[in-house]
Amino acid sequence: MNEIIEKLLEAVEFGKIDQKSPYPPQLRGMDGSHELTQQALAAGVDPQRILEDALIPAMGNVGKKFAENKIFVPQMLMSAKAMGASMVQLKPFFASGAIKSKGTFIIGTVKGDLHDIGKNLVAMMVEGGGWTIVDLGVDVGSERFIEALKSNPGAVVGLSALLTTTMVNMGDIVAGIKACDPATKVLIGGAPVNADFCRSIGADFYAPDPQNAVEYLNKLAS
Amino acid sequence: MKQHNIRLHPLGKELVVNDQTPLIDLLHEFGVEFPCGGRGTCGKCQVSLLKGKITVSEIHRRKLDHLHLPSNVRLACMSLCTESITLQVEQYDHLILADETNFEFMPERGFGVAVDLGTTTLVTQLVELNSARILAVETMLNPQVKYGADLISRIQAGLDGHSTEMTLLIRSAVGNMIRLMMEGAKQIPDKVILVGNTVMQMIFSGCDLTPLSCYPFQLENPGTKTFTASELDWDFPDGTKIEFYPSIGSFVGSDILAGIAATGLHRKEQYTALIDLGTNGEIVLGNRDHIICASTAAGPAFEGANLSMGMRAVTGAISSLRHDGKTIQSSVIGNTKPRGICGSALIDAAAILLEMGLIGDFGEIQSGENSILIDDPVRLTQKDIYEFLLAKAAIATGVTILAKNLGIETSGISEIYIAGGFGNYINLKHLLSTGMVETTGDKIHKMGNTALIGAKMFLFGKGELADEILGKTSHINLEAFPDFQDIYISKMILG
Numbered sequence: 006m007n008e009i010i011e012k013l014l015e016a017v018e019f020g021k022i023d024q025k026s027p028y029p030p031q032l033r034g035m036d037g038s039h040e041l042t043q044q045a046l047a048a049g050v051d052p053q054r055i056l057e058d059a060l061i062p063a064m065g066n067v068g069k070k071f072a073e074n075k076i077f078v079p080q081m082l083m084s085a086k087a088m089g090a091s092m093v094q095l096k097p098f099f100a101s102g103a104i105k106s107k108g109t110f111i112i113g114t115v116k117g118d119l120h121d122i123g124k125n126l127v128a129m130m131v132e133g134g135g136w137t138i139v140d141l142g143v144d145v146g147s148e149r150f151i152e153a154l155k156s157n158p159g160a161v162v163g164l165s166a167l168l169t170t171t172m173v174n175m176g177d178i179v180a181g182i183k184a185c186d187p188a189t190k191v192l193i194g195g196a197p198v199n200a201d202f203c204r205s206i207g208a209d210f211y212a213p214d215p216q217n218a219v220e221y222l223n224k225l226a227s
Numbered sequence: 228m229k230q231h232n233i234r235l236h237p238l239g240k241e242l243v244v245n246d247q248t249p250l251i252d253l254l255h256e257f258g259v260e261f262p263c264g265g266r267g268t269c270g271k272c273q274v275s276l277l278k279g280k281i282t283v284s285e286i287h288r289r290k291l292d293h294l295h296l297p298s299n300v301r302l303a304c305m306s307l308c309t310e311s312i313t314l315q316v317e318q319y320d321h322l323i324l325a326d327e328t329n330f331e332f333m334p335e336r337g338f339g340v341a342v343d344l345g346t347t348t349l350v351t352q353l354v355e356l357n358s359a360r361i362l363a364v365e366t367m368l369n370p371q372v373k374y375g376a377d378l379i380s381r382i383q384a385g386l387d388g389h390s391t392e393m394t395l396l397i398r399s400a401v402g403n404m405i406r407l408m409m410e411g412a413k414q415i416p417d418k419v420i421l422v423g424n425t426v427m428q429m430i431f432s433g434c435d436l437t438p439l440s441c442y443p444f445q446l447e448n449p450g451t452k453t454f455t456a457s458e459l460d461w462d463f464p465d466g467t468k469i470e471f472y473p474s475i476g477s478f479v480g481s482d483i484l485a486g487i488a489a490t491g492l493h494r495k496e497q498y499t500a501l502i503d504l505g506t507n508g509e510i511v512l513g514n515r516d517h518i519i520c521a522s523t524a525a526g527p528a529f530e531g532a533n534l535s536m537g538m539r540a541v542t543g544a545i546s547s548l549r550h551d552g553k554t555i556q557s558s559v560i561g562n563t564k565p566r567g568i569c570g571s572a573l574i575d576a577a578a579i580l581l582e583m584g585l586i587g588d589f590g591e592i593q594s595g596e597n598s599i600l601i602d603d604p605v606r607l608t609q610k611d612i613y614e615f616l617l618a619k620a621a622i623a624t625g626v627t628i629l630a631k632n633l634g635i636e637t638s639g640i641s642e643i644y645i646a647g648g649f650g651n652y653i654n655l656k657h658l659l660s661t662g663m664v665e666t667t668g669d670k671i672h673k674m675g676n677t678a679l680i681g682a683k684m685f686l687f688g689k690g691e692l693a694d695e696i697l698g699k700t701s702h703i704n705l706e707a708f709p710d711f712q713d714i715y716i717s718k719m720i721l722g
Contacts, residue, residue, distance in 0.1 A: 074597070074609040077589055077616065079719050117441025119706045122715065144442055169266075169383045170440035199268075 009048060010059050013041040013091065017063035017133075020083025022090050028083055042091040052098035053105070056135055060088055064133025068216030078126065081215075085129035092132065099137070106137040107226040109160035111153045113141035115174045120167035123195060127163060130215035136222060146174075147181030154182065154189060161222060164208070166195040176206040183207060192221060234313040236277055250274070250281075250303040250314075255373035257316050258541055262532035264375025264384055265304035269532065270294045272303040279312030323348040323366035324651055324676040330489070332359050332687045337417035339686035340405055343482065343679040344423035344431060344471075345369060346378060346506035347530060347539065349400060350679050353408040353416065354686055363408035370396045371430070376532040377524070378426045378439075378478060378507050385436035394433045401431075402461040409463065419469040422682045424480035424507055425449060428471050439478070449474035451690075472685060472693055476702025478522040483509050484696055485681020490644050490674065493518060493696045497641035498633070500626060501677065502664065504570065504647035506530050508618075510625040511700075512633060512640065518700040519632055523625045528618035529570030534611045538567035545602055546652050548575035555579060557602040565605045571652035576607055577615050578657035581721050588721050590616050619663035620718035626665065627718070628708045637665050646677035662722050 015021075016038040019029045023037035036044070045055050067084045070076045098104040110131050114124045121143045132138045139153055139160065150162055162182060166172040172195060179191050192210040193203055203211035212218035229246035235257060242253055251265050254274065263269035267290055276299045283291065287305040335356040343350040346369060353363040371393050374384035384393060401421070409415060421431065425446065429436055432452040438445060452471040456463050472481035483503060492499035494515050501511040508525030511518060531537025531544075538544045542561035545568045549556045557572065559565045568576065580586040585593055590612040592599060598608040630637045643666050645653060655671050658664045664671060674680075685693055705711060 074613070076591070077613050077719065079716050080589055082716050119442050119704075121706075122712055125712065168379050168441070170379055170386065171442075174441075 009041055009045045009050065010054070012036065013038055013045060013055065013059040014063045016041055017060055017084055017087045017091065018066050020080060020087050022083070022087045037090065038087040039090040039094075042094045046094065052095050052103055055091070056095060056104055060091055060133055061135050064088055064130055065216075065219070067133075068130050068214075068219055072214045072216045078122070081126060081130075085126070085133065088129070088133045107135045107223070109137045109139060109157045110163060110222060111139040111141065111150065111157060111160045112163040112165070113145035113150065114143040114165045114167075115171055115178060116144055116146040117174055118166050118168055118171035119143045120165075120195075123167065124163075124165035127165065127194060127212070127215045127218050130219055131163075131222060134219040134223060147178040150178055150182055151185050154186065160189075161225060162189060162191045163212075163218065164191065164193045166193075166198065169197040172197050172202065175208065179206050179208045190225060192218060194218060231308050232311040233308060234278075234311075235316045236313055238316060244308050246309065248308045250301075250306040250308065251373050253308075254303050254314075254316065255368075255370070259303055259316060260376070260531075260538060261304055261373050262376035262527070262530070263304075264380035265373065266375075266380075267302060267305050270302065271532075271538075273300050274303050274306075275299050275315035276301055277313040277315055279310050281306045281312065282309060323350060323368075324679075325350050325352065325364045325366060326676045326679045326683075327361065328489075328675065328680050330359070330680060330684055332684070334358070335687055338362070338414045339683075340408070340416040340419040341679060341682035341686055342401055342405075342419065342421040342423075343485075343676060343682055344397070344401065344421050344427045345482070345678070346381070346424060346427060347372060347376070349404065350676065351401065351404040351408060352679065352683065353405075353412050353414065354683055355414075356417075356686060359683070359687075362412040362414060365404035365407050367400060367404065370400050376506065376530055377527050378424065379524075381426055381430065382436045382440050385430065386440060390430065390436060391433070393430050397427075397431050398459045398461075402459060406462065415463055416467055418686060419467060420682050420685045421469075421471040422481040422485045422678050422685070423471070424482055424509075425474040425478050426480075427482075428452065428474055428480055431471055444477040446474065449476070472682075473697060475520060475697070475700055477704065478507055479509050479520050479702050481693075482678035482681075483511060483520060484693055484700070485679075485685065486646055486677035487511055487513075487518060487681070487696050487700065488684045488692055489646075489677035489680035493699055495642075498635060498639060500629075500640050500643045501674075502622060502626070502643065502645050502647075503677065504529055504622075504645065504653070508622055508625070510622065510629060512626065512629040513699070516699070517633070518696070519629055519703055520700060521625050521629060521703050521705045523621035523705065525618040525621040528614045529573065531567060531569055531573075533614045534568065534573070535608050536567045536605050537573070537611070538569055540569040540571070540652065543567060544569040545572040545605060547654065548572050548579055548601070550579045550583060552583070555583075555601060557605075559602075565602045568601065568605055568607070569652075571654070572601075573607075573611075573615055574619075574657050574661060574663065575654055576601060577612065577619070577721065578654070578660045580607075580612075582660070586612060586721070589719075590721060616719045616721070619661055620715050622663050623665060623718040624711070624715045625705055627714055628705050628711065629703070631708070632703060640666065641670060643671045644674040644677070645671065646674045651675055660722065662718065662720070
C-alpha cells in the first residue's frame with residue numbers, strides 16, 4: 006500500500022499523467038497518476054491519505070524546485086496535470102466530506118489584465134496543497150471578488166497582475182474587499198509586484214512564487 | 228541656483244548642471260541604460276563614483292546592499308547631483324541599423340524624409356525622390372529610454388505625468404536629426420513620413436496613453452496623424468507635409484505596416500511571415516488576400532532588460548557566439564572586454580549550450596550550478612535561460628496561433644522574414660535549433676530594418692500602398708486564443 010503512495014508521489018512530482026504519456030522520459034511505460042490513484046482507491050487506501058501523503062508532498066516538492074529555479078513552467082504544468090488526473094478521482098470524497106479541504110482560495114487576474122498563466126500556476130499549486138479553488142479568471146474587478154466571498158465566507162483571496170499599469174487596480178480591489186470584511190486575508194503576486202507595494206495597498210501578503218503562496222495559506226489554516 | 232560640475236571619465240566630458248539634477252537626466256545620453264525606467268528595480272544603471280559624494284537614501288542603500296556592489300557604486304536612477312563629482316562611465320557606441328536596400332518606385336520630384344521611430348532607436352533618411360537615392364542618414368537612441376526599455380514602462384511614465392515631456396523630447400530629437408540631414412545635403416524635404424509602434428505614435432502625437440495601459444488596449448483613433456513643421460517646433464517651411472502613419476491595432480503600429488510593404492507579402496500568393504524582433508516583438512502572417520498580425524512581449528529579454536548581465540547591442544556587448552565542441556568563442560562589439568550579452572548572442576548561447584549538452588530541453592543547467600560562464604566575467608544564470616525560454620516561446624506561439632487563425636500549418640508558410648534592431652546579427656541556424664522559429668533553413672531570411680525600408684516606400688505616391696495593406700490587415704490578440712496557455716508552455720521547451 007505504501008508502495009502505491011510512493012509511486013503516486015513520484016508520478017505527480019515528475020509529471021507522469023498516465024501510462025501512455027511519453028513524459029517524463031525516465032518513467033516511460035510506467036503507470037501514471039491516473040492508474041496509481043485508481044489502484045490506491047481499489048486497494049482501499051483512505052482518500053485523505055492519498056491527498057496528504059502523495060499529492061500534497063509531491064506538489065510541495067514541485068513548488069520548492071520551482072522557487073529554487075531547478076524546474077520551470079513546463080515541468081510544473083506537467084506535475085499539475087498529473088495532480089489533476091488524481092484529483093478528479095478524489096472529487097467525490099471532497100463532496101461527501103471523506104476528505105477535508107484546508108479552506109477555499111478565491112483567485113483572479115485583476116481588472117484590465119488578461120495574463121493568466123501565472124495565476125493558473127498558483128491556483129494549481131494551491132489546489133495541490135489541499136485547498137479548494139474558486140478561479141474567477143481574468144479582468145476581474147472588486148465586485149466579482151466580493152460576490153465570490155459572499156458565496157464562500159472565510160475564503161482567502163489571491164490577486165494577480167503582470168503589468169505595472171494594471172497592478173494599480175489591486176489597490177481598489179483590496180480596499181473593496183476590506184471594506185466588506187476587514188478580516189478577509191488578501192495575498193498578491195505577479196512580476197511587477199513586491200512587498201513594498203503590498204504594504205502600500207494594505208494587502209496581507211506578497212507571494213514571490215507559488216510555493217510562498219501555499220506556505221502562507223497553510224500557516225493561515227493551521 | 229547652485230551649480231555643479233559632473234566629469235565623465237574616461238569620456239573626458241564635463242557637464243554643468245543645476246543642484247538636485249537627477250543623474251538619469253544626464254547619463255542616458257552616454258549609454259547608461261535604464262531598463263526599468265528609474266523605478267530602482269533592475270539595478271542596471273550602476274555608475275562608479277571616482278571623486279565627490281552622492282548621498283544615498285535609505286531605499287537606495289537597501290538596493291545597493293541587495294546587489295552586493297562595491298562601496299563606490301551608485302544606481303544612477305536614484306542619485307541626485309548635490310556637489311561636483313567625477314563618474315566612471317563605460318566607453319560607448321551603439322549599433323543602429325539603417326538601410327540601403329533597393330526597392331521598386333515611381334520617380335517623383337522633390338525630397339522626402341523617412342523616419343523609423345523605434346522604442347529604443349531612431350533612424351532618419353533623406354531620400355531624393357526621382358532616384359530613391361539616400362542623401363543623408365542620422366541615427367540616435369530614443370531619448371525616452373530613460374523612462375524604461377519597454378512599452379509598458381513608457382505608458383507608465385505617461386500615466387505618471389511625463390507624457391508632455393516625452394512628446395517634446397521625441398519631437399525635438401527627430402527635428403534635430405532632420406535638420407542635421409538638411410544641413411548636410413542642403414535640401415529641404417517636401418514630405419516627412421514617420422512610422423513606429425502605437426505607443427510611439429501616441430507619444431509623438433501628444434495623445435493620451437491611458438487606453439493602451441490596460442485591456443482592451445484599443446485606441447479611439449489610430450489613424451494617420453498630420454502635422455505642420457511649426458506645430459512640432461521644427462525650423463523648416465510649413466509647406467512640408469509631415470505624417471505619422473496609421474497603426475494597425477493595439478500595440479502593432481505603422482512600423483509593421485511598413486514592414487509588410489518591405490516584404491511585399493501583401494502581393495504574394497503564398498503565405499509569408501514577418502517576425503520583428505524589436506523591443507516589442509511583432510509577428511505578421513498572410514498573403515495577397517488577407518494578413519493578420521499580433522504583438523508579443525518578447526522584446527525585453529532580447530534587449531537585455533530582464534537578464535542579469537543583459538544589455539543592448541552597444542560597445543562591450545557579446546554579439547555572437549561560436550563553439551568548437553569544447554569551448555565557446557565570443558565576438559564583442561567594439562572588440563573590447565565583454566561586459567554583458569545582447570539579444571543575438573543570447574539566442575546563440577541557448578542553441579550552443581543545448582548542442583554542447585550543458586543545458587537540457589527545459590533549459591535546466593546540467594551541472595546543477597546556478598549559472599554558466601560564457602566569456603569572463605559574463606555569465607548566464609538559470610533564470611536568464613528561463614527568460615530566453617519565455618521570449619522564444621512567445622515568438623513561436625505567435626506564429627503558431629496566427630497560422631491556426633488562417634487555418635494553415637506553420638509548415639505551410641513558404642517564407643519567413645526576420646527583421647528588427649539586432650535582426651542582422653542573428654544566426655538563423657540558431658533560431659531554428661532553439662525552436663524559436665519552426666521552419667527549415669531554406670525558408671528563413673534576414674531582412675534588416677523593414678520599418679525603415681517600408682517608410683521609404685511610403686514616400687512615393689499618395690498613401691495608396693499603405694491603404695492597400697491596411698485594407699487587408701487585421702490584428703488579433705494572442706492571449707484570447709483558446710489553447711494559448713498550452714501552446715505557449717509547450718513552446719518553452721528547447722529544440
